[in-house]
Amino acid sequence: MISRPFVAFGLFSIALVSIAVIAGGCRQSADPNAVKILNVSYDPTRELYKEFNRGFAKHWARQSGQTLDVRMSHGGSGKQARSVIDGLEADVVTLALAYDVDAIQRKAGLMPKDWRSRLPNNSAPYTSTIVFLVRKGNPRGIKDWNDLVKPDVSVITPNPKTSGGARWNYLAAWGYMLKRELGDLSKLHDPKSADAVAKANEKAKEFVKEIFQHVKVLDTGARSSTMTFVQRGIGDVLLAWENEAFLSIHELGPDKFEIVVPSISILAEPSVAVVDKVAERHGTRAMAEAYLKHLYSPKGQALAAKHYYRPRNAEGVPEEYMKRFPKIELFTVLEVFGGWEKAQAEHFNDGGVFDQIYKP
Amino acid sequence: MGKTPGKTLLDKPAVAPKPPEFNFSQRADSKQPQLPVRNMALKQHSILPGFGLTMGFTLFYLSLIVLIPLAGLLLKSATISWDQFYAAVTDPQVVASYKITFGASLVAASVNAVFGLAVAWVLVRYSFPGKNVIDAMVDLPFAMPTAVSGIALTALYAPNGWIGRWLDPLGIEVAYTQLGIMVALTFIGLPFVVRTLQPALEDLDVEIEEAAASLGATRLQTFVRVIFPAIMPALLTGFALAFARALGEYGSVVFISGNLPMKTQIVPLLIMTKLEQYNYAEAAAIAVVALGASFAVLLFINIMQWWSRRYAAA
Numbered sequence: 001m002i003s004r005p006f007v008a009f010g011l012f013s014i015a016l017v018s019i020a021v022i023a024g025g026c027r028q029s030a031d032p033n034a035v036k037i038l039n040v041s042y043d044p045t046r047e048l049y050k051e052f053n054r055g056f057a058k059h060w061a062r063q064s065g066q067t068l069d070v071r072m073s074h075g076g077s078g079k080q081a082r083s084v085i086d087g088l089e090a091d092v093v094t095l096a097l098a099y100d101v102d103a104i105q106r107k108a109g110l111m112p113k114d115w116r117s118r119l120p121n122n123s124a125p126y127t128s129t130i131v132f133l134v135r136k137g138n139p140r141g142i143k144d145w146n147d148l149v150k151p152d153v154s155v156i157t158p159n160p161k162t163s164g165g166a167r168w169n170y171l172a173a174w175g176y177m178l179k180r181e182l183g184d185l186s187k188l189h190d191p192k193s194a195d196a197v198a199k200a201n202e203k204a205k206e207f208v209k210e211i212f213q214h215v216k217v218l219d220t221g222a223r224s225s226t227m228t229f230v231q232r233g234i235g236d237v238l239l240a241w242e243n244e245a246f247l248s249i250h251e252l253g254p255d256k257f258e259i260v261v262p263s264i265s266i267l268a269e270p271s272v273a274v275v276d277k278v279a280e281r282h283g284t285r286a287m288a289e290a291y292l293k294h295l296y297s298p299k300g301q302a303l304a305a306k307h308y309y310r311p312r313n314a315e316g317v318p319e320e321y322m323k324r325f326p327k328i329e330l331f332t333v334l335e336v337f338g339g340w341e342k343a344q345a346e347h348f349n350d351g352g353v354f355d356q357i358y359k360p
Numbered sequence: 361m362g363k364t365p366g367k368t369l370l371d372k373p374a375v376a377p378k379p380p381e382f383n384f385s386q387r388a389d390s391k392q393p394q395l396p397v398r399n400m401a402l403k404q405h406s407i408l409p410g411f412g413l414t415m416g417f418t419l420f421y422l423s424l425i426v427l428i429p430l431a432g433l434l435l436k437s438a439t440i441s442w443d444q445f446y447a448a449v450t451d452p453q454v455v456a457s458y459k460i461t462f463g464a465s466l467v468a469a470s471v472n473a474v475f476g477l478a479v480a481w482v483l484v485r486y487s488f489p490g491k492n493v494i495d496a497m498v499d500l501p502f503a504m505p506t507a508v509s510g511i512a513l514t515a516l517y518a519p520n521g522w523i524g525r526w527l528d529p530l531g532i533e534v535a536y537t538q539l540g541i542m543v544a545l546t547f548i549g550l551p552f553v554v555r556t557l558q559p560a561l562e563d564l565d566v567e568i569e570e571a572a573a574s575l576g577a578t579r580l581q582t583f584v585r586v587i588f589p590a591i592m593p594a595l596l597t598g599f600a601l602a603f604a605r606a607l608g609e610y611g612s613v614v615f616i617s618g619n620l621p622m623k624t625q626i627v628p629l630l631i632m633t634k635l636e637q638y639n640y641a642e643a644a645a646i647a648v649v650a651l652g653a654s655f656a657v658l659l660f661i662n663i664m665q666w667w668s669r670r671y672a673a674a
Contacts, residue, residue, distance in 0.1 A: 078636045107638060159619060161633040217536050217618040232518035349637055358621040
């Protein structure tokens with residue numbers, strides 16, 4: 001009778017140990033010639049990386065003889081960054097904005113501070129911008145940012161607090177107002193026009209506040225907003241990544257929606273980086289670096305363009321892809337807002353401008 | 361159950377089993393297999409390993425699964441000063457989201473208490489073709505990933521959805537309003553009420569109702585004085601479970617609520633936005649307040665339950 005608990009406990013321990021052994025065995029039994037890397041990315045890159053990974057695996061097999069398996073993880077950019085900080089073993093990250101990579105650097109120190117200068121073009125191999133998606137025929141006559149605050153227009157955008165994409169939307173609208181008030185964005189850096197700049201910022205705040213009063217639904221991510229607009233039929237205009245807007249039209253037919261390009265918008269630079277500490281531990285640094293460099297190759301650039309991202313270098317990109325992208329005046333976060341760190345603290349952190357918009 | 365024949369009598373002098381607490385709760389013609397009754401369960405070996413091991417395991421398991429994460433939460437929220445804590449949890453946006461979450465959960469649990477009782481009643485008292493299918497359907501909200509139910513409900517109740525298109529001309533907006541939050545929370549809470557009520561209703565003898573009727577009670581009196589006190593504890597448990605589940609629900613609500621600050625933003629979403637800013641301590645602070653409030657509500661319900669059980673037994 002006394003031995004019973006011991007028997008049970010013994011059986012339980014054996015079960016635990018065998019689970020551990022099996023789990024451990026799985027890790028080690030892999031073929032030494034097969035390598036795996038994990039790319040942690042954000043929502044709308046699914047289609048791009050699906051195709052890019054296949055191409056890169058072939059390229060890598062030719063170059064090194066190794067079979068490469070690139071696994072993907074997609075989600076909201078901020079959430080993905082947090083997963084990496086909390087220990088998700090990403091070899092590379094390809095996120096929606098530099099701020100999220102900076103957060104990984106700052107909070108977990110997984111890469112050096114100068115990660116941005118390690119690859120060309122601020123480590124953003126492809127870019128995008130913010131455009132409007134409207135219903136076919138543009139029944140509300142929306143042509144530019146100021147049309148968003150016309151009476152009865154309802155706007156769909158994700159919540160800038162939870163979505164990286166939404167922060168681009170918000171800053172693009174802000175920049176539009178600055179440009180309209182100042183005439184020339186270079187005045188922002190001219191100490192002589194400090195008064196005018198302060199006034200223009202006040203105007204921009206009012207304007208952005210007014211836009212958000214026209215927002216009916218604040219989804220948590222860019223994809224959910226697209227679904228709300230496209231499938232639920234809510235709203236007159238969706239503020240969207242250009243690539244996401246193209247994708248919606250491509251998927252659902254050009255007879256339902258059309259893209260409206262505003263007079264000015266923001267240059268969205270989705271950032272990529274090797275997560276040094278993880279890649280070194282996995283011994284995957286070489287392929288992780290090659291993987292990101294391949295994004296800059298003509299093949300990589302053509303694939304980005306195919307999936308509606310603006311390539312950095314048009315050379316070798318088929319003309320049919322290039323002519324999709326309308327000419328548009330673009331400003332960067334650095335020029336207008338002094339970088340992401342500052343923009344985040346001023347606008348999106350608790351108590352920032354965005355919170356003040358919703359103060360009762 | 362009654363006295364048990366066989367082995368027990370040989371082992372030990374038979375001890376009269378304790379009378380059950382309420383007589384009507386155990387059917388005389390119970391079809392349950394007659395197991396030998398043993399009173400000194402602690403000393404005798406049973407099917408499961410002994411008390412020492414199971415109790416030890418229970419404590420270990422509860423610590424691992426419940427207490428340690430909760431302690432972590434409290435520790436995290438203690439990393440900010442009291443002033444910061446107070447400022448974080450009394451921000452107008454946060455207060456509004458508490459009201460929305462607790463209000464909508466309360467409405468949803470109440471709706472489920474009423475209609476869940478009806479569903480359980482039908483499933484227990486009547487037999488009809490397809491009963492098993494309906495019975496199984498009650499569990500669906502358990503089994504469905506909450507995001508799927510959120511998307512499905514939104515698709516139904518959006519102005520262009522199957523149900524929404526009929527409500528829209530009447531001026532009733534469901535998706536992207538507080539009403540939508542209540543719909544989602546009602547959906548996920550239903551099984552809790554039905555599943556806790558079913559056994560209680562099964563234990564209820566029809567004879568008691570007949571006795572009440574023969575003594576001249578009206579149908580309403582029979583329900584209020586005879587049936588209701590007997591099922592009250594189970595109903596309260598079901599209500600408490602549905603309510604507690606609703607408080608923490610995130611997946612289905614974010615799709616249907618519209619997430620507008622001050623209007624349709626629920627507490628779990630606010631916690632998510634704090635995390636998005638790497639503000640773990642304030643997220644924990646909001647969670648601690650929500651946890652404290654739900655604990656108070658559950659404690660209150662438990663006290664009511666204890667009280668109603670005494671009332672029922674008397």
